[in-house]
Amino acid sequence: MLKWPLRLEKRAVPSGSLRLTAPLLAVLAMVITGFVVFSLLGQAPLQALKLFFITPLTTVYGLGELLLKATPLVLCALGLALGFRANVWNIGAEGQLTLGALCSGGVALFWAPALGNLALPLALVAGTAGGMAWAAIPAWLRTRFNTSEILVSLMLVYIAQLWLVMMLHGSWRDPDGFNFPQSRAFADGLLLPLLWEGQRANWAVWFTLVLALMSWLFSSQLFAGYRMLVSGEAPAAAAYAGFSERWTIWLALLISGGCAGLAGACEVLGPIGRLQTTISPGYGFAAIIVAFVGRLHPVGIVLAGLLMSLLYLGGENVQLELQLPSAMTGLFQGTLLFYLLAADLFINFRLPLASTPKVRP
């Protein structure tokens, strides 16, 4: 028998206030870790933290970059959160994003002249549909063959990326591109309009905000949102109530796939402007962290997406200014999620340090 140095006592009811403070605690712990890491790397920690977390926000261009990087993160996370709440673990957003890019890129490359003004909206729709189709595979395999959506959606990430590379080495390669594996640049009219001049954030921000609002409406107001919530909280209760598991799985995967596909489309139709072998620096995976840090709630996700975006910018900034590796970003992201999971403990448990005195005669 292990004697626990700390005895945990399960709370009768999960603490609501801690549910909100846990992410803040996690962010604080991450910043402290950053302090330690920078010190260990021989940097003045406060200076480095400032360069990491503050400096990127001091220019208009920087704010644009913040929005630009937050957009795909939030888009993916909104969809993923819907599934996570319902116990559907789509972790292949990166692949769905890639397929979204591939599909919208295909429309932009080959059908743009024929479609005229409709080319941009249809490319966005194609991207969304591509993401959905890619997510439909794990949905179908899970509902029809009982196959883990975690593993299938993840395998599809690699397949999607290889597919993209295959196309770019093959028929989609830019004939004037010196054999470089990338497509022709899209025509100007095919790119999403910028929010304002002098920076790179574009209309994708509006799509994201609208989707965040819809996501909030869905989960807090609609019966369908309630059904998904019950499926995640208590699957047996959902079965008892007659909420179809298949319906939940399909909906969760289609929506999250669609969101990720749209994110991919917005990347290639926005800042990238063509198809290339790497569409995202791991947005689809980082979105998992965004979803959790945002407490699977739309408002939280928007905030967490901005934070995560800042981690990317900060990583780039310290690389530029202090010659520190940009991989700091991944390190911060990972630790943040860990701290959050640890902080979550206190939502369901408490340390009965003084509350229950032990009397032993």
Place this chain on the structure above:
Amino acid sequence: MTADRPERLRLTSICKRYGELKANDQIDLAVGAGEIHAVLGENGAGKSTLMKIIYGVTQPDSGTLFWEGQPVEIQSPAIARQLGIGMVFQHFALFQTLTVAQNIALALEADIDDTELARRITEVSQRYGLPVDPQRLVHTMSVGERQRVEIVRCLLQSPKLLIMDEPTSVLTPMAVQTLFVTLRRLASEGVSILYISHKLDEIRSLCDSATVLRGGRVVTHTLPRNESNDSLARLMVGSAPAPCVLELQDTGAKQLEVNDYCLASPEAFGVDLQDINLTVRSGEIVGIAGVSGNGQKELAAALSGETVGPHRGWLRIAGQTADHQGPTRRRALGMAFVPEERLGRGAVPNLSLADNALLTGSAMGLATKGVRRPRRMAAYAREIIQRFKVRCGGEQSIAQSLSGGNLQKFIVGREIGLQPKLLLVSQPTWGVDVSAAQLIRNALIELRNSGAAILVISEELDELFMICDRIAVITKGRLSPAYPRAQLSTESIGLLMSGSEGEQHA
């Protein structure tokens, strides 16, 4: 404790709290060598907690245990077993995928080689008339056989004290008598037995002495032989509740018809339903009795629509074929359902009662055109709370903050509030205190009197005799015909239970 026996176990002022609940409050108890000592009390009186403390599964917050006169701290079941304490759990502590011998090996301290172990198992099982095959896989065994494995496992460690937690709830009446013979024999060899039960007849016929618990406290120590069922019941409950009144009435249309229904269990080691025939009419309560693990869960899931697999035979609800329909469609036909698990099935633990009202209440206008109606949800929850005297902090209380009895009242209330033509209730009063149980039973009878058809699945025979017009028995996934209550007795039901399972009371 009778004076002529040396003392084996003594507890003084044992206290254990779970959050706000005082599960055990200043409990004193003493058991002598060779004594069969009953611990009785209604659900939630603190019996199980006390036994877990004695067996080292949980630790008391305060108080002392004396073992053969010495103060001890029993920090784990391993220590309890070293002292000579064995326990037969109500919900068996057996691993389904392992063999009998492996299950027993896991509980033994010393590593014994397999042939020696098999020999000792056979020896003990023959000596006490508890036949078990060491090489059998547990999941292939009946519930009664599994209990024998549990008992043999305890006996192999030559215990001085054996704790039996509600052992008869898994036995047919005949098998109960066989068990008693074994227990008396053990006692005569000097083994002390702590016998936990809420069945008064059994305690009076088996036990030398008794400790009665109520609300976590000791009410009295008494000699059961000198008590009557009534006096024991009063000690347990405080005051005897008014009995249920079930007046004969005419029945109406068939609300549920099941014909030659066969359905394979979707669970790994579940029971397959075979040739189920059953009819329930408006204005009657039909009960389904049976020893646990004989297909009750599977039958409930098949009728509610949670399991709609490939099947033979057919099933009609309110005259309409419903074989292939899920729970939602079946509800639309006028059926409602109270499942046996409350938290996690009948209610979502982390959601409020108002939110839980919506679980089955969407057809009541709690959601219209796909949009939730929070005010109506709250109003409906409030109505249930009032009508069924649910003790809670209002309709926004989280389901898991309610006690088992109060949550059950809420769930029963929610389903009755749907005004079903057919209500299916699984284990209506499991783990529910007596007053809540009585309220639930009376609500069921009232619903029947107003013309609904009700099917009750319960492992409590007494309860079925109280509220049912007709009773059928389920054994190994087969259902007997339903007989009018007046034609049945405990003995005849016992015969039906063991009809196809003769080996269980070998």
Place this chain on the structure above:
Amino acid sequence: MSSDLFIAIFTSTIVAATPLVYAALGELVVERAGVLNLGVEGMMLIGALAAFAVNASTGHTGLAYMAAALAAALLALLFAILTLSLQANQVATGLALTLFGLGLSAFLGRNLAGMPAVTLQPLALPWLRDLPLIGPLLFRFDAAVYGSLLLYWAISHFLRNTRAGLRLRAVGESATVAHSLGQPVMRIRYAATLFGGLTSGLAGAYLSTALTPMWVEGMSSGRGWIALALVVFATWRPARVLLGAYLFGGMTVLQLHSQALGLHVPSEALSMLPYIATIVVLVLICRNPKTILLNQPASLGRNFHPDA
């Protein structure tokens, strides 16, 4: 097919499968104890990095493998503390572990990319290695390959024949029951999780010292996830893990030998094969829900708290 080509395909299959064997066998033990650690990929990467760093700086491969096992086990310890002691959700924590391992290894390995390193050398098996056909086929592998077979034997024996293995399986079926019988559930689960970390580390080490002796960010490229799938494919049985790993090894080397075999398919399409095969294999095994129900450790992924 010439015998040389056959030997080449056979041996490279075994080599390509070896990291999968290590990782999947370890995860099998973890899952048999009822713990689902989705962080295999992350632990592998940390292991690969640790092994590469030690190997490049000391040139001592034995030390490198030890460092890899230790580093990955530390990550597993983190997982164990979070999920076992602190009751965090196993799926979410496993994902976090993978993301963390990815980030941490990229961060720590920033200066190692492109550095040359010593390749793990074949074991000197005099006489045996010179046997005709058998020699080149079976006796020219490095120590880690034979080690993986030893590990397979040890784990099968442990699970099937030892009391400790029985305990582990019991905890995997029901932690609650095991606890009520006085089995040290926490200790067993901690030990299993750490063991899984250890072997994932070895798997990673094999990547960066033998399979592709260098350090590249994210070099495990999904092998950790394939190992997880292999455990399901194997229905939690060690022998089938071995079989599955060699099947997958065969698929990954197809690409290397495609030209010799006369296949004219884009190399990306061949690279997709293992991932597609993973999906196909999962479908075949999971198609019948009872197969999974009957074989999967019943408490897999469920948290257990001794007081609750």
